[in-house]
Each structure stands twice: as C-alpha cells, then as structure tokens.
Amino acid sequence: MMVGRRELNWSQDFFGSQVFSVLHWFVSSDRLLVGGCAAFARGRWVAAIGYGPDGGHAIALVSLVGKWVGGSEFIVLFVGKENGMPVAFLSHSSKDKAGYVQIVSDRLAKNCQVYDKVTFESGMKTIDEIFIGLNATDLFVFFISESALQSEWVIQEILGAKSREADGIIRRIYPLIIDENITHKDLRIPQWMKDSYNLRLVSRPAVAVRLIQQRLRELSWDDHPRLAERKKIFVGRHEQVNAIEERFNDFDKPTPCCIIASGVPSVGRRSVLRHAIRKATSVPRDSYEPTHILLTLQDGIEDFIIKVYDVGFSDTISLEGLLDKSLEEKLEIAVLLCRDIIKANELLLIEDNGCIVTYDRCLSKWFKELSIFLSGSRSVFAVIASRYRPDFPEIRGDLFFHVQVPELTPNERMGLFKRLSDFESLNLSSETFSYFGGVLTGYPEQIQYLVALIRENGLRDAQNRIHLLTEFNSNKASVLVGSIVQDNSEDLEFLVLLSEFEFISWNLLEKFIDLPRMGNVIDRFIGAALCEQLGSNKEYIRVNDIIRDYVRRLKIGIPDRYKRILTEHARNFISNCTPEEVDASDYIFSLQRALLNGEVVPYRFLVPSHFLKAIKELYDQYRNYKDVIRLADQVINASRHLGENIMREIRYYLCLSLARSNNRRFLTEVQHITGCEKNFLLGFYYRIVGRVTDAISQQKQAILEPRVASRARRELVQLYVAIEDFKSALALAEKNHEGNPNNQYHIDSLVKCLINREDWETFEDRIRLLIDSLSESKSDRSQEMHLNLKAQFYAYCLKDYIAAHAYIEEAIANHPNNPYPHFTKLTILFRQKDLEGVNQALVRIKQLLKNDRQFQDVLVKMEAQKLALSGQSGAAVNLIDEKLHHVPGYAKKILYRRIDQLTVSGVCMDPEEYGVVNEIE
Numbered sequence: 001m002m003v004g005r006r007e008l009n010w011s012q013d014f015f016g017s018q019v020f021s022v023l024h025w026f027v028s029s030d031r032l033l034v035g036g037c038a039a040f041a042r043g044r045w046v047a048a049i050g051y052g053p054d055g056g057h058a059i060a061l062v063s064l065v066g067k068w069v070g071g072s073e074f075i076v077l078f079v080g081k082e083n084g085m086p087v088a089f090l091s092h093s094s095k096d097k098a099g100y101v102q103i104v105s106d107r108l109a110k111n112c113q114v115y116d117k118v119t120f121e122s123g124m125k126t127i128d129e130i131f132i133g134l135n136a137t138d139l140f141v142f143f144i145s146e147s148a149l150q151s152e153w154v155i156q157e158i159l160g161a162k163s164r165e166a167d168g169i170i171r172r173i174y175p176l177i178i179d180e181n182i183t184h185k186d187l188r189i190p191q192w193m194k195d196s197y198n199l200r201l202v203s204r205p206a207v208a209v210r211l212i213q214q215r216l217r218e219l220s221w222d223d224h225p226r227l228a229e230r231k232k233i234f235v236g237r238h239e240q241v242n243a244i245e246e247r248f249n250d251f252d253k254p255t256p257c258c259i260i261a262s263g264v265p266s267v268g269r270r271s272v273l274r275h276a277i278r279k280a281t282s283v284p285r286d287s288y289e290p291t292h293i294l295l296t297l298q299d300g301i302e303d304f305i306i307k308v309y310d311v312g313f314s315d316t317i318s319l320e321g322l323l324d325k326s327l328e329e330k331l332e333i334a335v336l337l338c339r340d341i342i343k344a345n346e347l348l349l350i351e352d353n354g355c356i357v358t359y360d361r362c363l364s365k366w367f368k369e370l371s372i373f374l375s376g377s378r379s380v381f382a383v384i385a386s387r388y389r390p391d392f393p394e395i396r397g398d399l400f401f402h403v404q405v406p407e408l409t410p411n412e413r414m415g416l417f418k419r420l421s422d423f424e425s426l427n428l429s430s431e432t433f434s435y436f437g438g439v440l441t442g443y444p445e446q447i448q449y450l451v452a453l454i455r456e457n458g459l460r461d462a463q464n465r466i467h468l469l470t471e472f473n474s475n476k477a478s479v480l481v482g483s484i485v486q487d488n489s490e491d492l493e494f495l496v497l498l499s500e501f502e503f504i505s506w507n508l509l510e511k512f513i514d515l516p517r518m519g520n521v522i523d524r525f526i527g528a529a530l531c532e533q534l535g536s537n538k539e540y541i542r543v544n545d546i547i548r549d550y551v552r553r554l555k556i557g558i559p560d561r562y563k564r565i566l567t568e569h570a571r572n573f574i575s576n577c578t579p580e581e582v583d584a585s586d587y588i589f590s591l592q593r594a595l596l597n598g599e600v601v602p603y604r605f606l607v608p609s610h611f612l613k614a615i616k617e618l619y620d621q622y623r624n625y626k627d628v629i630r631l632a633d634q635v636i637n638a639s640r641h642l643g644e645n646i647m648r649e650i651r652y653y654l655c656l657s658l659a660r661s662n663n664r665r666f667l668t669e670v671q672h673i674t675g676c677e678k679n680f681l682l683g684f685y686y687r688i689v690g691r692v693t694d695a696i697s698q699q700k701q702a703i704l705e706p707r708v709a710s711r712a713r714r715e716l717v718q719l720y721v722a723i724e725d726f727k728s729a730l731a732l733a734e735k736n737h738e739g740n741p742n743n744q745y746h747i748d749s750l751v752k753c754l755i756n757r758e759d760w761e762t763f764e765d766r767i768r769l770l771i772d773s774l775s776e777s778k779s780d781r782s783q784e785m786h787l788n789l790k791a792q793f794y795a796y797c798l799k800d801y802i803a804a805h806a807y808i809e810e811a812i813a814n815h816p817n818n819p820y821p822h823f824t825k826l827t828i829l830f831r832q833k834d835l836e837g838v839n840q841a842l843v844r845i846k847q848l849l850k851n852d853r854q855f856q857d858v859l860v861k862m863e864a865q866k867l868a869l870s871g872q873s874g875a876a877v878n879l880i881d882e883k884l885h886h887v888p889g890y891a892k893k894i895l896y897r898r899i900d901q902l903t904v905s906g907v908c909m910d911p912e913e914y915g916v917v918n919e920i921e
Contacts, residue, residue, distance in 0.1 A: 086138030086171070086219040088212055089114040091157040093147035100178050101143055103205035104212065112216060134160045138171045138219050141212055144199070145179035149188040158190065174215050176208055177201045183345045198289050200313075200536060201344040206581045207312030214506050214539045220516055233419045234275045236412030237268065240403045244276035247401045248380075255378045256401040257371040260357065262386040263405035265545060266445045266476075266529075269385035272405050273349060277383060281347075290349040290383065291341075292534040294503055294542065297354035298616065300643040301330045301366040302607035303588070304355075305337065308348065310584035311536040314340040319579035319587075320604040323639050327366060330641075334366075335373045338381050342374070348382040351534070353545065356384060358645060360707055361391040366643065371399055407442025416444060420451040432459065439469045445529045446472045449480065452528045475742045477550030478776070480530055491521055492778070493559045495530065495543070499551040500558060500566070502613075503534060503542035505583040512565050540585055550742070552621065554779040570594045577605055592617070595631065603638070608646045611635040615653045625657035632657075652677060659685040676705030680712050687719060690857050693888050695719055710739060717749045722857075723891035726756045744782045747774060751789050760797050767793060780815070787811035788824050795828045804828055819848055819855065826862060830902070835869050842866060860884055861895065868902035876903075 090113055092101040105115045114133040130153070134140070140161040148154045164170040175197050177184070184199035193199070202208045244259055259276070261269040270292075277290065293307040302322045309317065314337050322330065341348060350356065356367045371394075374381055395402050408416065414437055421428050440447060450469055453462045468479050485491045497512065498504065509515065515522075522541070525531040530547050534540050543551070558566070573582075573590035588610070594601050595614040615631050618624045632654035635642070642650070651672050658666035659681070670681050683698030696719050702712035713732050720729035730753040737746040751770050754763045771793060774786035787807050795804035805828065811821035822845045829837040842862060849855050860883040867876040876899045880892060887895075 086216050087112055087114060087136060088139040088141050088174075088216060089133055089137040089157070089161070089170075090141050090143070091148075091154055091161070092143040093145060093151045093154055095147040096143055096145050096178060100205050100208075104208050107206070107209045108212065130157055131160055134164055135169060137161075137164075137169075139212070139215050140165070140170050140173045141215075142173065142175040142193075143208075144175055144177045144182055144186075144189065146181060148179075149182070149186070162190075162192070171219055172215060173197070174212070175199055176211070177344075178203065178208070180340070180343060185345070198537070200291070200346055201340075202312040202536075203315050203340070204312050207310070210505065210507055210583055211312075211537050211539060214537065217506055217510065217515060233416070233423060234271055235415040235419055236408060237272050237275070237405070240272050240405055241276045241279060243403050244273075244401070245280040248280040254375075254398050255380060256399060257375050257381060258400050259380060259383045260386050260390055260395075260400055260402045261384070261405050262357070262389040262402065265387060266443055267405050267407060268444050269405045270349060270351065271444070272403070273383040273385060277347060277380075281380075289538075290347040291536040292349045292351065294351045294534060295353065295355035296502065297359070298609050298612045298646070298649060299355040300608055300646045301327070301334060301364075301370075303609050304367075305330065305333050306579075306587060306607070307584050308334070308337045308341070309580075313337070313344050313346065316580055322607045323603065324641065326641050327369075327643075331366065331369055331373065334370050338370065338374055339377065342377050342379045342381050347380065350382050350384045352384050352386045354387060355645075357386040357388045357390045359388055361388055363390065363392045363394060364643075364645065368394065375399060408444065409442070410437075410440075413437070413440040413442060413447060417447050417450070420447060421454070424451055424455050426451070426454055426459075428454075428459070435463065436466070436469070439466060441472075443472075445476070448527075448529050477546050478742050480528060480547060481550065482776070492556070493562070494518060494521060495525070495547075496551055496556055496558055497562045498525075498531065498541070498543045499548045500562075501542070501585060501589050503540045503585050504589070505535075505540050505585045507539075507583060508586045508589075509541065511569065512562060539583070553743075554777065555621070555781060556778060566593060567597055570597060571599060574599060574601055574605075577602070579605060588613075596622075598627075608635060608639065608642050608650075612646055612650055612653075615650060619653050619657060623660075625660045628653055628657040629661070629663075648673070648677075652681070655681045656684065659688050662688060676702050676708045676712075679705075680708045680715070683712070683715055687715065687722075688854065691886050692719060692723060692891070693886065696888075710736070714745070721749060721752055723888060724756075724894050725891065726753050729753050730757075744774060744777060744779065744785055748785050748789065752792070755793055755797055764797075767797075784811055784815045784818055784821065787814070788821050791821075791824055791828065795831060801828065801832060817848065819845065822848060823858065830865060830869065833869060833902075835866075838866055838869060857884060857887070864895065865898065865902055868899040871903065873899055873903040 088108065090101055090105060101115075105113060114137055134157070140157075142148075142154075142158060142161075161170055161173055165173055173193070175189075175193055177199055178201070180201060180203060182201075184194060189199070202211065240261065247253075247256065247259075259273065261273050263269045274290065291311045291313075293304075293311070295304060295307070305322065306319060309319065317333065317336075325333075338348075356364050358364060389404060390400070390402055394400050414433060417433065417436070417440065436450060440450075446469065449472060450462065453465065453468075457465075472479055481492075481495070485495060494513065498509075506515070522531070526533065526541075529544060531541055531543050534542060542548075570590045570593035573586065574594055577587075577591075579587055591601055591605060591610045592614045595610060596617055601610075611631055611634070615628050618628045618631070632650050635650060636647070636654075651669065655666055655670050655673065658669060666681075666685050670678060670685070673681060679698045679702040683695045683702060686692070686695035686698060696716065699712045699716045699719065702708050703716065705712075713736055717729050717732045717736060720726070720732070729749070733746065733750040733753050736743070737750045740746055747770050751767060754760060754767050754770075757763065760767070771786060771789045774782045774789070777783070788811050791804045791808035791811065794800045794807065805825075808821055808825045808828065811818075812825065815821060822841065826838060826841040826845065829841055845862075846859070849859070860879060864876040864879045867873070867879065877896065880895055880899075884892065884895075
C-alpha cells in the first residue's frame, strides 16, 4: 500500500473496544467515508477496516491525529474526510452558545468541526469525549468571553489543546475574543496566549466564520508561517520610530487621534508604523498586528464604513441606503465603529492612496470631522500610511502627528539585506554583500526581490542579472512580473484575475480557483512582493498597486473561464445580497461588476464608489464612453450627498467621455470643474475637435500645476507631434519617459521624436533599445507599436523599404483594425512616390475609420499630399487652407513645404507619419 511516496507495511493487530469506540465516534459524526469496526497500526500510521452501505468492506487510510489518551501506545488517526478540509474544535462556554457559537457552527461544514451539539453523543460529554475530540483536531478555536474564562470545561480544553500543540497533534490554536468587556490584557488569559497570538475582538459571528474558514484553508494548503515571520524583520528607521515614541510619551500634549507616515509607495511606511506602535504603546506582544484596511482615491466615507465594519469589532448594523444618507448620518455610523475599535484597545492601520490625505495634500472633510468627534477619547484610533505628504493646519496642532519616511540609508540597506539573507539561510560571503551593495537604492522591496532572486535561481544567476536590480525602481513592475511569472501563462492569467480586484478575500477567491493547487504560486507572489495580505487577520490578498496598474495596462484581458465565473457570481450576488454578512471585497467587487455588466442593481445596496470604480473601468479598460455618461448621470442625479472628492472624479470622467464622444454638452459640464483640471479638460476637448492652437494654450497652463502636470505633458507631446513640432515635443517626451520608462506610450512618442532629428544617427543605439523594449511586453498594443516603430525606423532612417514593408505588413496582419499601422504604410508609400499604392491605402483607411472625427485632420493632410503627388499642388494648398484653418501657421508652413517637395520630385522631405500619433492614456 502506498501513501504519497511512503510504503506502509501493516500487521493485523487489533486493539479491541477502545479503538472501536474511537472509530464509532468518528462514524457517528460523519467523519468516515465508510463505517468502521476495527483498526490496526504500525509506527505512526493506522488503517481502519470498515463496511459500506452495500455490505462491502474497504480499507480507509488515515492521517495523524494523536496519541490515545487511555494509556495505550498506539496512535489514533483521522480517517477520510469527505471534503479534505482540516477540523476545528470550537471551545466555548455554554452561555455563549445560543447568541454566538451556535451561529458559527451552523455556518461551518459539519464534517469540519468538533462542537458538542454536533459531534458529542447525547449525555456523553465527559473529559474523555473532549480529549477524543481534541485528538481529532487540527485547529483549536477558543471563543474568549467572561463566562468562558470562568468555565472549568473550557480551562481543561485549553490545557489539553496546548499540550497537543506541543506534541504536534493540534496544528494551530486560534483565540477569538467575542465579549466586548474582555481585552487582550485580561489577567485570566494565559500569558503564553497573550505573547503568541494577536488577540482581538470579533463581535459578529459572520466575521468569525470567515476567519475560521481562512485558518482551516491555510492548514489545508500548508500555509507557510515563514511569510509572517519574515514580515517581523525590521531594520533602521530610528529617527521616525523615536519621533513617534516621543510623541506618545509627551505628557504635555493630548494624545493625537492619528499618526500619519507619508512617503512614496514601497518605501516602508507601514513597517515604520507597525514597529513604532509596538514600541510606543502598551501592546506587549511582538505578534500584534493592527487591523489593516485600504482606501483608494475613488473611496469615500461610505467605503471607510464598509471596510471598518467588515473587520468585526462592532455589532450588526445595516449597510443599506448609504448612498442617500447625509454626511452627518454617515459620520454617526463611522464614529460608532471607531469607538468600538478604541473600546477593544485596537488600532486601524489605514493604507491611504488619496482618500484621507488627498493628492493636493489636504485632509478630507469627513475624516477631519470624524477625528474631532473622536478626540475626546484621548486615544490613537488610526495610524495612516499616506501616499501624499500632508500639508494642513491640524498637522501643526495636536490632533494629528506626522513623520516622513525616506529611503533606507546605505547602512540600513545592508542591514536588511543581511537579515533577510540569514533568514533564508543563504550563507552569503562579505564579498557578495559588497558586490550587490552598490546597486541597492533604499527601497525594501528591491532588497526583498534580490533575496528572492538568489533563493530561487542561485547566486551566480543573480549576479548575471544585476541589471534587473539597477532597473528595479524605474521598471519594478516589468522586472517583478517578468522574473516571477516568466513564461508561465497560467501564473500570468492568475495574476490578471487577482488584478481585477482592489483586494479579495480567501473565501471569495476559493470560489474562482483551486486554492490548494495554487498555494505555491500565491506564496511566490507574496514572497516577491507582487501581492500582500491585509485585513484584521490576513483574510484578504491584494496585488501591489504598481503591479496591478502594470498588469491592467497590458490589457491582456481576463481569461474567458474566469470571466464567466465572475459574471455569474456578480449576478447571483445581487439576488442573494446581504451586505451585513458578506465580506467587503465581495460587496465592493460584485456590485461594481454588476454595474459594468449592465445588471439592474438595487439602489439601496450601492455606494458612490461603486459607480466611480465602474466608471473608471469602463473608461480605462473598455473605452465604453456611452455607459460612462449614463452611469455618471445616474449617480449625479440620484444622490444628494456625494463627497466632494468623489463628485469631482465622477464629473472628470464624465467630461472626458463627452469629449471623446465629440458631444458639445462637454462645454456645459466642464463649468463644474475648477482650476488646473478645467484647463486640462478644455485642452483635451480642443484637441479632439481639432482646435490645436487652443489645445496647446490650455495645456501650457495646466502643466504648471503639479496635480495635472504629467497628464498635461502627455497631451502636449501628442499635440506637438501632430503638428510636427518635434523640437518642442522632444523635451516633454524625455521627461515623460524619465518619469515612467516602462510606459509603452511614452516610448512610442520618444522614438518618434528621435527618428525625426537630423542627427538621429547619434541616438541610433538608444532608438533600437527603446523599440526592442516594446517587444518584451505581453500587451497587444506594445507588440503593434514595436512593429510600427520598426517599420518607421527602417524606412525613415535606414531607407530600407523592403524591411520596412515587411514589418508594417506584419503589424497590419496582426492588428487589422488598428489604424496606426495603416497610416505608417501610407507614409512609406509617399516616400516611395507610389501613387497607386497611396490610392489603395487611402481607400482602405477611409473604410476603416468611416466617420471617426479623431482622424479627420490627418486624412485631410493625406488627401492634400496625394493631390500634390499627382501634380495638383494648387488643389492641395486650397484643401489645407479650407479644412485646416485651425492649425497654427508654423505647422501649415511645414505642410506647404511638403506639398512643394512632393510636386517637384514626388519625394516626401519630412519622414514623419503626417501628424498621426497614438493615444496616450
């Protein structure tokens, strides 16, 4: 008989009534696939002989549970669980049964729990029965309450569980506080439990069910505790940690409501906060983790309420109708939730990407009012890892305290490298540390990536790929995704699935994938910083923001098998939605997905961010401007209580979509926008309708404001390239590329500027590297750009028209509905003075574009040059004057000169694609 790779030799020794009673207990509680009547054992393994319902017999192989408590030396083992899940022992006081534990038991699978009403035989709850149950347990769940701490039965269960954990019988102990009057400081809680476990209040049974299911799931696919151990490694940051500690200990000032640590993403803001609060507060446990929630730019107070409620500190409240509640009503709920957190002696760790501290460095109105309400508690209720450095009056007062987190110093970098490499037992030499030390730039993720690279591929391979470390900060997303996912399409598809979610619970994820099978993949993603866990008990997983943006920008598309499951899940969610019981990730994602799919969603379930996130998705991913306008109008007209930031974002996307649709209603809606964003939107609209001079003027104003500078710069590059002012475009294109060198659109614009320089030969190596870098991306758009730019380079610079046509025909064949390869082909044909080819290409382009106004100016230029090529220079000039009167004078002079050149020699003097530029997102 084989179990895995181990061969077992059995002797048929029978152990009488004791074994039979154990097997009978398993059978009576539905723990056997077959009925059992006897067992035989050898070493650490046991088999049970049983009889099925048809009278036939079977041998059920079993996995270790523990030693028989009656004194015999043989081992009692678990037998064939139907669903393969580990088992939880629910240790509780009988007084907590009706209001809490029974609800938990009812929602857990019966064959995954040891619970007296389910598994203990009537009238037989003796200490032996308890020990038999403990021997059958993988996860010991201790429901901590006043009555439980006074129960002799519970005390016996705890002692029995602790001894079995030490013997390796019970795999994990999991305490949950269910009584709001009990805290982790209670003297009756065993000290070993305080020291080793992150004790926290979970007031709602529905949340406890999710947490227990997560712990069982971790056991089922051998979750690696080393991940948690590694997160405890902390090096340096003495100045920031000491500043927070000193502020906590300053008795001359009131306790601040919030501690804010700001800095660029991945610099270590959360680690500083975690370490500082362990050191500065009365929490004595190294295991303590504050409850981690995420707030994004698209979130508001409604999302704060949903996510804080989800962690389970508060009793049941209704989440319906948040969209219609006034700010005062929402604040009342938020204050109640936060006071429950304070009462439980807990802290919120908020990862804030623009919701609380906005991108203009201001504090959201609702969060300021919430903090004022809570200031009387004289407790810190939240620590905030902010993407933006705050600059508001309260920072200089007592309500908030702020530290800025910089990059690691050179000594701190080497210290963290040493700690992580020792943790992984890499045994690196001092020469190796020196070799890599010069390329470490102060970001913990870069060091984490280096250690993962050495661990996975060996030291020599890591040394050969040192360029990846040099490029890590500027190309982190592509470096990480490329080296971790590599050519494994299934891993990439899984990463695409995860990137569909802002964050996702393990419970929800299990509905879409086979978690045990994908466990190693998830571990690799977490270990390499592609993903991380968050929540009150790490019950959620999320993709790193930079990675998520990169994956979604690739526009690979979610695999059909996942898409069908997600669509069906969202549809079923609406039918069975109970917001108070589902986890936050399901609530946020499913309603947003339903809106995207055009489902009719009950209005009472929605919050503003559902609309905003669906609108952003429709605009960015699907380019469905009609539905953006519909959803924006729906939420603006229906709700009287939208937050200022969310209203601004919704109107912003509404204006973009109206402009894309060439809808004159844009001019009315844009009046609701103020400041630099209004300049940007007007410039965007003027470009779409062909008012190039006005568009440039507006973007020149917008570029002066940091908030929209990068967006305005991208627009200006398009505008300058469109009018063939490559000198003005180049400096801006260089700055765009420097800020985000992995962006395919920035590469495309920069290459076009470089190949139109008279001294392009000076930059030939760089041009080739930039073009080739596009081929490394898995995005269809990048692949098209790669072939398109290669064709232009070979035609315009190298004059190799045979190669140029080969590349551009490949691009057209692979992307037949994309107009840009067709425009490039037409440009090459003009340079070859192939009038017949030009006529055929123009017909094909017109058929492809039909009435798309976006390309009308380009088509006019093409028609004018066709006339010139056929000898009709006068008609060409008249066409330019009539149709392109809005184009700046210096741009028209370039066209006139080209007309002269085509008329005289039939050769296009300027090797550009006549103003055709790719859309920059």
